[in-house]
Amino acid sequence: QVQLVESGGGLVKPGGSLRLSCAASGFTFSDYYMSWIRQAPGKGLEWVSYISSSGSTIYYADSVKGRFTISRDNAKNSLYLQMNSLRAEDTAVYYCARDGDWVSFDYWGQGTLVTVSS
Amino acid sequence: QSVLTQPPSASGTPGQRVTISCSGSSSNIGSNYVYWYQQLPGTAPKLLIYRNNQRPSGVPDRFSGSKSGTSASLAISGLRSEDEADYYCAAWDDSLSGLWVFGGGTKLTVL
Numbered sequence: 001q002v003q004l005v006e007s008g009g010g011l012v013k014p015g016g017s018l019r020l021s022c023a024a025s026g027f028t029f030s031d032y033y034m035s036w037i038r039q040a041p042g043k044g045l046e047w048v049s050y051i052s053s054s055g056s057t058i059y060y061a062d063s064v065k066g067r068f069t070i071s072r073d074n075a076k077n078s079l080y081l082q083m084n085s086l087r088a089e090d091t092a093v094y095y096c097a098r099d100g101d102w103v104s105f106d107y108w109g110q111g112t113l114v115t116v117s118s
Numbered sequence: 119q120s121v122l123t124q125p126p127s128a129s130g131t132p133g134q135r136v137t138i139s140c141s142g143s144s145s146n147i148g149s150n151y152v153y154w155y156q157q158l159p160g161t162a163p164k165l166l167i168y169r170n171n172q173r174p175s176g177v178p179d180r181f182s183g184s185k186s187g188t189s190a191s192l193a194i195s196g197l198r199s200e201d202e203a204d205y206y207c208a209a210w211d212d213s214l215s216g217l218w219v220f221g222g223g224t225k226l227t228v229l
């Protein structure tokens with residue numbers, strides 16, 4: 001069965017960095033686009049970043065552009081999000097989600113909490 | 119402020135039919151598919167409706183989606199206590215530098 005497992009969250013000071021990982025299994029990872037979507041405490045969902053199946057096409061939300069970098073390693077069935085210059089407003093649960101030609105965000109990971117605080 | 123507009127709350131009694139609206143614009147709902155996600159308390163979102171009105175396998179036919187112009191709706195018939203959750207609409211947006219936009223979410227309470 002399809003599984004997405006995020007890791008790498010934690011407490012970091014403003015201006016710090018963190019790298020999130022998402023391990024995929026149960027499907028052919030290299031066939032699918034992937035996205036990171038976050039949810040601040042008590043708030044709604046916010047799309048963060050997208051990467052195509054080959055990694056050649058990447059998009060970011062304006063709120064993270066220039067600070068976050070999405071990447072993937074198809075050989076390792078893994079998705080990553082490098083987060084630099086973190087701000088308090090980046091505090092959220094970060095989900096990775098599968099995307100495809102026919103249906104988007106059909107599977108989500110359990111999420112990993114990132115807390116930016118001094 | 120979310121790009122897609124949803125009512126913050128909705129409610130109904132068991133067995134009732136409730137609808138949740140999602141309003142957008144020509145660059146998102148007006149020209150792209152609408153998706154709906156259900157988020158039970160403390161869990162990750164789950165796909166409920168894709169491509170405006172398609173249900174993934176395993177989603178009961180009590181849930182249905184529709185779209186007209188720049189608005190969409192999620193209908194839940196035969197309301198059950200386990201339907202109490204947050205519901206989000208989403209769509210691809212052609213105009214913004216970000217690709218995907220979400221509604222602010224609707225908290226459904228089963229009275």
